[in-house]
Structures are given as C-alpha cells and as structure tokens.
Amino acid sequence: MNPPSAPHRPPLARASLAALLGLFTAAAAGPVLATASPEQRTDHLVSRLVAEQEAAVPGRPLRLGLLLEHDPHWHTYWSNPGDSGLPTKVRWTLPAGVTAGEIAWPLPTRFVLGPVVNFGYEGRTLLPVTLEVPAGFAGEALEIEAHASWLVCREECIPGEAHYRLVLPVAASAVPGPWQQVFATADRRQPQPAPATLRARYEVGEREVLLRLAGDLPDGLERWQFFPATPDVVENAVEPEWRREGDGYTLRLARSTYFRQSPARFEVVLRDGERGLAFAATPALAPVASGATAAATGPAPTTLALALVLALLGGLVLNLMPCVFPVLSMKALGAVEAGGDRRALRRHGLWYAAGVVSSFLAMAALLLALRRGGEQLGWGFQLQEPAFVAVIALLLFAMALGFSGLVEFGARFAGLGGRLAAGHGDRAAFFTGVLACVVASPCTAPFMGTALGFALTQPPAAALAVFAALGLGLALPMLALGFVPALARRLPRPGSWMQTFRQLLAFPLYLTVVWLVWVYGEQTSPRGMALLLVALTGLAFALWLWSQATRAAGTSRLATQGAALAVLAASLAAPLAARPPVTAPAAERAGGAYEPWSAQRLAALRAEGRPVLVNMTAAWCITCLANERVALSSPDFAAALAARDVAYLKGDWTRRDPAITAYLEGFGRSGVPLYVLYPARGEPEVLPQILTPDLLRQALSRL
Amino acid sequence: MSRSTLFAAAVVLAAGTLAATAARADAVVGQPAPAFTLTDSQGKTHSLKDFAGKTVVLEWTNNECPFVKKHYDGKNMQAQQGEAKDDGVVWLVLNSSASGKQGHVTAEQANAIQAKWGARQAAYLFDTPGTVGRAYGAKTTPHMYVIDGQGILRYNGAIDSNPSSDPKDIPGATQYVRAALADLEAGKAVATPTTRPYGCSIKY
Numbered sequence: 001m002n003p004p005s006a007p008h009r010p011p012l013a014r015a016s017l018a019a020l021l022g023l024f025t026a027a028a029a030g031p032v033l034a035t036a037s038p039e040q041r042t043d044h045l046v047s048r049l050v051a052e053q054e055a056a057v058p059g060r061p062l063r064l065g066l067l068l069e070h071d072p073h074w075h076t077y078w079s080n081p082g083d084s085g086l087p088t089k090v091r092w093t094l095p096a097g098v099t100a101g102e103i104a105w106p107l108p109t110r111f112v113l114g115p116v117v118n119f120g121y122e123g124r125t126l127l128p129v130t131l132e133v134p135a136g137f138a139g140e141a142l143e144i145e146a147h148a149s150w151l152v153c154r155e156e157c158i159p160g161e162a163h164y165r166l167v168l169p170v171a172a173s174a175v176p177g178p179w180q181q182v183f184a185t186a187d188r189r190q191p192q193p194a195p196a197t198l199r200a201r202y203e204v205g206e207r208e209v210l211l212r213l214a215g216d217l218p219d220g221l222e223r224w225q226f227f228p229a230t231p232d233v234v235e236n237a238v239e240p241e242w243r244r245e246g247d248g249y250t251l252r253l254a255r256s257t258y259f260r261q262s263p264a265r266f267e268v269v270l271r272d273g274e275r276g277l278a279f280a281a282t283p284a285l286a287p288v289a290s291g292a293t294a295a296a297t298g299p300a301p302t303t304l305a306l307a308l309v310l311a312l313l314g315g316l317v318l319n320l321m322p323c324v325f326p327v328l329s330m331k332a333l334g335a336v337e338a339g340g341d342r343r344a345l346r347r348h349g350l351w352y353a354a355g356v357v358s359s360f361l362a363m364a365a366l367l368l369a370l371r372r373g374g375e376q377l378g379w380g381f382q383l384q385e386p387a388f389v390a391v392i393a394l395l396l397f398a399m400a401l402g403f404s405g406l407v408e409f410g411a412r413f414a415g416l417g418g419r420l421a422a423g424h425g426d427r428a429a430f431f432t433g434v435l436a437c438v439v440a441s442p443c444t445a446p447f448m449g450t451a452l453g454f455a456l457t458q459p460p461a462a463a464l465a466v467f468a469a470l471g472l473g474l475a476l477p478m479l480a481l482g483f484v485p486a487l488a489r490r491l492p493r494p495g496s497w498m499q500t501f502r503q504l505l506a507f508p509l510y511l512t513v514v515w516l517v518w519v520y521g522e523q524t525s526p527r528g529m530a531l532l533l534v535a536l537t538g539l540a541f542a543l544w545l546w547s548q549a550t551r552a553a554g555t556s557r558l559a560t561q562g563a564a565l566a567v568l569a570a571s572l573a574a575p576l577a578a579r580p581p582v583t584a585p586a587a588e589r590a591g592g593a594y595e596p597w598s599a600q601r602l603a604a605l606r607a608e609g610r611p612v613l614v615n616m617t618a619a620w621c622i623t624c625l626a627n628e629r630v631a632l633s634s635p636d637f638a639a640a641l642a643a644r645d646v647a648y649l650k651g652d653w654t655r656r657d658p659a660i661t662a663y664l665e666g667f668g669r670s671g672v673p674l675y676v677l678y679p680a681r682g683e684p685e686v687l688p689q690i691l692t693p694d695l696l697r698q699a700l701s702r703l
Numbered sequence: 704m705s706r707s708t709l710f711a712a713a714v715v716l717a718a719g720t721l722a723a724t725a726a727r728a729d730a731v732v733g734q735p736a737p738a739f740t741l742t743d744s745q746g747k748t749h750s751l752k753d754f755a756g757k758t759v760v761l762e763w764t765n766n767e768c769p770f771v772k773k774h775y776d777g778k779n780m781q782a783q784q785g786e787a788k789d790d791g792v793v794w795l796v797l798n799s800s801a802s803g804k805q806g807h808v809t810a811e812q813a814n815a816i817q818a819k820w821g822a823r824q825a826a827y828l829f830d831t832p833g834t835v836g837r838a839y840g841a842k843t844t845p846h847m848y849v850i851d852g853q854g855i856l857r858y859n860g861a862i863d864s865n866p867s868s869d870p871k872d873i874p875g876a877t878q879y880v881r882a883a884l885a886d887l888e889a890g891k892a893v894a895t896p897t898t899r900p901y902g903c904s905i906k907y
Binding site for chain 1: 729731767769837842843859860866867868897899900903904905
C-alpha cells in the first residue's frame with residue numbers, strides 16, 4: 001500500500017536546485033520565489049506546501065498541495081477518519097481576491113486496529129487544493145500562507161501542525177514545475193466521478209443499510225473496497241455484502257451506532273488499487289425512526305394506517321383547492337340535473353370515484369415506474385413536463401369555451417345535460433373523475449405531503465394504496481351525494497339559473513388557463529408561451545369550424561369537419577411536437593431578499609453559524625404561491641429575517657431538479673412546498689405546508 | 704385495493720417485529736447496558752449491578768492519548784467527575800489497553816496518573832482483555848456512556864461536541880455527558896442520546 005516514492009526523488013533534487021537558485025535570486029532582489037515551501041519536520045511526518053507550476057497565472061486555476069511524508073507505519077486521516085482520528089485541515093492566508101477550494105481527497109486506505117477501523121493515508125501522499133487567482137490579479141508575486149493541522153497515528157496518536165509560506169512569481173503563462181510528477185501521481189489516485197448513468201439509492205433499516213447501485217458499472221465491482229465518505233450512516237468496521245441484482249448490485253451494510261437521520265446525499269468512494277469511483281446515494285426510504293436513538297431527533301414515525309388516513313383527509317381537502325374547484329362545480333351541476341333520481345346520482349358518483357381513483361393509481365404507477373428507473377421525481381412531476389401543462393391548458397380552454405356557450409361540444413364532453421342514467425353518462429362521469437385528478441396535481445393539500453412522501457418510500461402495493469386513498473378522499477363528496485339522501489334533498493331544483501351559472505363558471509376556468517400559460521412560459525420562454533397562445537387560438541378556431549360543420553350538409557359538412565381537424569392538429573403540434581425554446585430561469589430576480597438554493601450554499605451558511613430559512617417552491621404549485629402571497633412577501637417577514645440575520649434560500653422545482661428532489665426526500669417529502677428553518681445551532685424545524693404570518697413570526701422568534 | 708392494503712400492513716408489521724427482536728452487537732441506547740465485573744486499581748471488584756438505583760458514567764481512558772490529555776489538562780474531565788460525585792452519580796474510568804500496548808499501566812501507575820490529574824472517579828477499572836470494551840462497542844479514548852438507575856443505557860458517545868485535541872476548544876463545546884446527566888436528574892429523556900465519539904482508537 002506504500003506509494004512508490006523512489007521515482008519522485010529526482011524532482012526533490014530539482015526542487016532543491018530550484019530553491020538554491022531562488023536563494024540567489026533573493027540575494028539579488030525581493031522575496032524568495034520557489035515552487036515549494038521549506039520542509040516542516042514534526043513528529044513522524046515531514047510536510048511541505050508545493051505548487052504544480054512554476055508561476056501563478058491570473059485568471060487560471062493554480063494547483064497547490066500539502067505533501068505529506070509519513071514515517072513507516074504512521075498515518076494521517078481522510079475527510080472521514082473512521083472510528084477515531086481527525087481529518088487533516090488546511091487554513092489559508094491569501095491575497096485579496098485569491099480563494100482556495102477544498103482538499104481534493106485522494107483515495108484513502110483502510111486501517112484496522114481490532115474492532116476500530118480508520119481511513120487515511122500512509123507513505124507519501126499529496127493533498128491537492130485548487131486556488132482561484134482572479135484575472136485582474138496585479139503584483140509580481142503571489143504570497144501564499146497555509147496552516148495545516150492533523151493527527152498522526154501508528155497505534156498511538158500525536159496531534160501535529162505546521163505553517164507554510166510560499167511565494168510564486170506571477171506570469172502570463174506557466175510551465176509545470178519540478179513537482180509535476182507528484183501531482184500526476186495524486187491525480188491517478190483521485191476517485192473519478194461515477195458515470196451519469198449510475199443510479200445509487202440507499203435505505204436505512206433498523207440494523208442495516210441497503211445500498212442499490214444500477215447503471216453502467218465496471219466489471220467485478222464487488223471486489224472493490226468500500227469507503228463511506230459521509231460518516232455516521234454505516235458501521236466503518238463492517239465490510240459490505242455485495243449481491244448482484246438486475247443491472248446492478250445491492251450492498252448490505254451495517255447501520256452505524258451513531259446514525260441519526262438519513263442525509264440527502266450519502267457519499268461513497270469505491271477503490272480498486274489506484275482506481276476509484278465516487279458517487280452520492282440518495283435516500284430511497286424516509287428516515288426510519290427506531291428506538292431511543294431516533295426518538296429524540298428523527299421525524300415523526302409514519303405508519304401505513306396513518307398515511308392512509310392522512311391521504312384520505314388530504315384528498316377531501318383537495319376539493320376546496322382552486323385547481324379542483326371548476327371541475328367540482330361542474331360535477332355539482334350534474335348532480336343538480338339528476339335531481340331526485342337517487343339511483344342515477346349513486347351510479348354517477350361511483351363512476352366518478354372510479355375515474356378519480358383509477359387515474360390517481362395510473363399516475364402513481366407511472367411515477368413509481370419512473371422512480372424505479374432512477375428518475376429523480378416527486379409528486380407534481382407531471383407538471384414539470386411542459387407538454388403536460390400545455391395539454392391541460394388546451395383541455396381547460398376547450399371546456400371553458402363550452403361553458404361560455406361558444407361551442408356546443410363542451411356539453412357532451414363534460415357530461416353536462418347528458419342523460420346520467422345512460423351509458424354515455426357513466427363514461428362522462430368517469431372522465432370527469434380523470435379530469436379532476438389531472439387538475440388536482442398542482443395542489444398539495446395539507447396532510448398530503450407527509451402521506452405521499454411516505455408512500456414513495458414503501459413497497460409498490462402500499463404506495464398505491466396511499467394514492468388510492470387520496471383519490472377516494474377527492475371523490476368522497478360526490479359519493480356522499482349519492483349515498484346520503486339528506487344531502488341530495490338539499491340540492492336546489494334545476495332551472496334556467498343553471499345556464500347562467502354555467503356561463504359564470506367559465507371565468508375561473510379561463511383564469512386557470514391563464515395561470516397554466518404562465519407556468520408554461522416559466523418552463524420554456526416567452527416564445528414558447530406565444531406558441532401555446534397560438535395553439536389556444538387555433539383550438540378555438542377548430543371548434544368553431546366544427547360547430548359550423550354541424551349546420552352544413554353533405555360534402556361541405558365533411559370538408560368543414562376535415563378542415564376543423566386539420567386546424568386542431570396543426571395547433572396542437574405547435575406546443576407539443578416542437579421542443580419549446582428554453583431560456584434560463586429568472587431565478588435571480590433583482591431586489592428579492594432571497595438567494596437561490598444550493599446544497600453547497602446551505603452548507604456554507606450553516607458552517608458560518610447563520611440561521612437559514614429554506615423555501616422549496618414551484619411556479620405550478622398553487623399552495624406555494626398562496627403562501628408567498630399571504631406570508632412570505634410581507635414587509636414584516638422581511639424585517640423579521642433581517643432582525644435575526646436569517647439567510648433566505650429559495651429552491652425552484654418548476655422544472656426537474658434532482659438536487660431539490662433529493663433534498664425533499666431528506667425530509668421524507670416528495671413534493672413542494674417545503675419550508676425548513678435551521679437555527680444557528682441544532683436540528684432544523686420543518687414548518688407546516690400552509691403558512692400564516694403569525695406562524696412564521698412565532699417560528700422565527702424561536703430562533 | 705383493501706386486500707393489497709391488508710397485505711401491505713401485514714408485511715410492514717412482520718418486518719417491524721423481525722427487526723425489533725434481532726440482536727445487536729454493541730450497547731444500544733434504550734436497552735439494558737451489558738453487565739460486567741472488573742477489578743479496580745485498589746484491587747477491589749465491582750459489578751455494574753452493584754450500582755443498581757444509581758446513575759453510572761463509564762469513561763474509557765488512555766493516559767497517553769492526546770484527546771484524553773486535552774480533557775484532563777483542560778480540567779474538563781475532573782470537573783465533571785466532581786459534579787457527578789456531588790450528585791451521587793457513580794463515575795467509572797475504564798482502561799481497555801492490552802498489555803504491551805499504549806496506555807496499559809499498572810495499578811500503582813494508574814493511581815499516580817489519576818492523582819496527578821486530580822481526577823475524582825469512583826473507581827479505575829482494568830479491562831485488559833478488552834472484553835467489556837468490545838461488549839459496549841467502545842472505540843475511542845475518551846468514549847463515554849451513561850447508564851440510568853435501572854441499568855438502561857441512556858447515552859453513548861463523545862464527551863463533547865468539538866472533535867479536536869486542543870484544550871482551548873473545550874469552553875465553546877457542548878458537554879454531552881453533563882447535559883445527559885442533567886436530563887436524567889430532571890427526569891427527562893436524554894435530548895442527545897447518541898453522538899459519534901472522537902479521540903484515539905482504543906488499543907485492544
């Protein structure tokens with residue numbers, strides 16, 4: 001395991017020569033210029049700071065490294081030191097504008113001392129760090145100071161630290177210096193990022209952690225050594241049990257005694273000699289609360305029974321959400337028309353419920369299938385697809401035109417005025433149910449978040465049961481009309497008022513279309529939005545042609561109908577077939593008090609010890625928009641943030657974003673909104689999905 | 704649908720029961736702490752069950768480990784031992800260094816070391832074969848455990864929240880053992896029952 005050191009001696013000699021030359025230069029004028037700091041000899045370790053190139057070039061990254069030469073049998077530690085030890089740390093003092101990145105940790109070695117397992121380095125190891133030198137950097141030399149601290153151990157351990165100073169000339173271009181070989185060796189020992197096709201999921205059980213890998217994997221991966229880069233998930237001492245499964249592997253690992261909750265990213269390095277692979281697994285299971293360990297910090301345990309109840313309640317509340325309202329009103333009209341015919345009402349209610357539940361099941365099955373394929377998706381995933389948004393906009397627009405009485409087709413399609421008892425009415429009721437499910441997707445009702453987040457972590461049967469309960473909840477009011485005579489008796493009598501009411505209902509539908517067009521615009525571009533508007537106009541034209549055709553006769557009727565279909569096809573093709581042009585999201589809107597969310601930014605703010613409010617939202621999420629209006633845009637809220645120096649991060653899930661999906665899953669959620677408040681120290685608090693100014697004020701005052 | 708729901712519920716229940724009954728190697732918070740009988744540096748024998756009714760703290764030590772030195776040179780360990788003693792808590796220091804390994808000392812040396820530091824433990828126990836250390840899953844020096852009067856393990860982990868070997872870091876750190884003892888004294892559940900211990904590896 002000792003890295004070959006002999007081939008590297010010549011550069012050392014050359015470096016001495018360079019240093020010697022540097023001394024002469026120094027004697028002549030100015031500071032000592034060199035590509036390495038002097039050696040620092042501490043207990044069982046010789047260390048120095050080295051540069052890859054002869055000079056620093058403004059505007060170009062500059063690679064430095066802490067070169068560690070351990071005495072035989074002594075080692076220092078990796079970013080995750082394992083059961084004991086401490087990772088090596090470097091603190092930089094750099095000229096203004098110059099910044100240093102993190103250590104690019106080389107592949108570690110596993111050290112076993114009885115039951116204690118550590119990860120680290122022995123022999124000769126370079127810890128590379130990349131510095132950014134700004135293009136406008138002025139000055140003839142770049143002065144770099146670094147302070148490193150470490151723990152060096154054989155069996156016994158000795159903490160060590162040293163200070164390094166390095167002055168590099170600044171030049172317009174630079175050639176590799178005498179340490180080039182050392183950097184090349186270090187590069188060979190860097191873990192490679194896994195191919196984009198690799199899918200890694202993990203789930204944490206009572207005692208075990210299961211890690212599933214799928215995709216294009218190197219052959220014989222099961223012989224590679226396993227290193228957990230994220231600590232406290234798996235037991236370091238227990239090596240994984242590999243099992244070949246499908247197009248990948250399942251690794252069975254022991255859960256760490258110190259496990260508290262599933263991180264959004266469980267980072268892992270696999271090593272085969274000098275080859276290495278780095279990847280992050282995302283949780284496939286919500287954090288499972290277990291015993292006393294999780295009781296204090298873990299999220300509230302959700303059982304299937306509880307999830308079913310929550311889903312049912314959530315579905316019920318969905319009826320009151322603005323996205324479902326037009327469909328519900330339409331249903332109410334249908335019920336009024338049925339009047340005293342209780343049998344018809346009952347039958348109608350059942351068909352409607354069947355439509356709702358089966359389309360929820362279909363959507364859930366699709367979602368589960370896509371997730372099984374490794375797609376990072378959650379609830380509302382349909383709306384992340386612009387084509388889906390366009391289809392709903394077209395559908396609702398056609399319905400609204402029908403309601404307005406501009407075309408006749410709407411009545412038949414929506415089941416209005418249809419004969420409820422007839423087979424035709426059954427089909428209409430069924431499709432109204434489908435429609436209700438489709439338009440409900442942008443709304444996350446209270447209770448739904450927890451239930452759906454839980455569902456996606458369950459075996460398919462349980463997950464589908466939760467989605468079915470959600471559909472049942474949505475259909476419940478209509479079912480109740482059929483089965484509770486008292487309710488049906490309270491319905492008003494049918495009459496000419498219904499015509500007026502129906503025309504009135506067209507307007508919420510038009511507004512819904514406006515909103516969908518806006519969402520489509522957010523997802524694509526103003527040009528994409530214009531194309532959709534053209535399609536809407538084309539649709540109206542096609543419908544008008546069709547209604548003209550019904551008045552004509554013979555060949556002219558057929559011709560007009562043909563023309564109508566052609567126009568319809570052409571108008572649908574615009575937003576569906578052509579890939580809409582996409583512009584960058586308008587995330588960084590000027591004047592906003594928030595910053596765009598990223599996992600790195602969140603970690604940096606947390607490291608600074610600042611409290612953070614995370615808001616995960618999407619343009620198509622009505623609940624999110626309502627919260628923005630009611631609670632998140634008031635001056636009071638801005639003042640409360642400022643008063644407590646709370647950083648406000650907003651993540652936009654309007655389009656697909658695997659990082660945000662992983663973050664949501666870290667909190668056992670599968671959709672937006674999600675609001676998380678991190679105090680300066682301690683555990684984050686998840687705020688409710690429906691925010692009020694009072695609630696926010698109280699939450700912030702607890703910081 | 705109802706059949707699949709029932710089936711799913713049955714699967715979940717069965718899985719839960721299986722997981723709950725399975726045994727585990729290390730000492731687990733919320734479960735009875737592993738029993739032990741060890742001889743102390745005065746030649747006296749102690750068993751965990753002798754302390755029934757009292758809260759017990761276990762501290763794994765190695766006098767040559769920089770992390771142990773941090774907490775003794777920084778007067779942190781002695782201070783907490785003293786507070787514990789005043790509150791009627793039994794504080795036991797354990798040494799699992801194998802003979803010939805770092806930190807392995809004679810009874811006389813142990814007494815001298817602890818006296819020099821002004822330590823106030825109830826007893827200094829020798830676990831030279833490492834049996835008790837392995838039963839608890841003790842990994843580092845220091846590694847701390849708190850056991851309540853019923854013999855249930857209530858804390859497993861680090862002495863404090865700052866994994867460093869520098870005594871200057873003690874004042875800014877959260878003292879997990881002190882906090883756990885305060886929670887138990889107040890009759891509450893321990894707020895932070897498990898943390899990752901830090902320090903030197905135990906020289907089994």
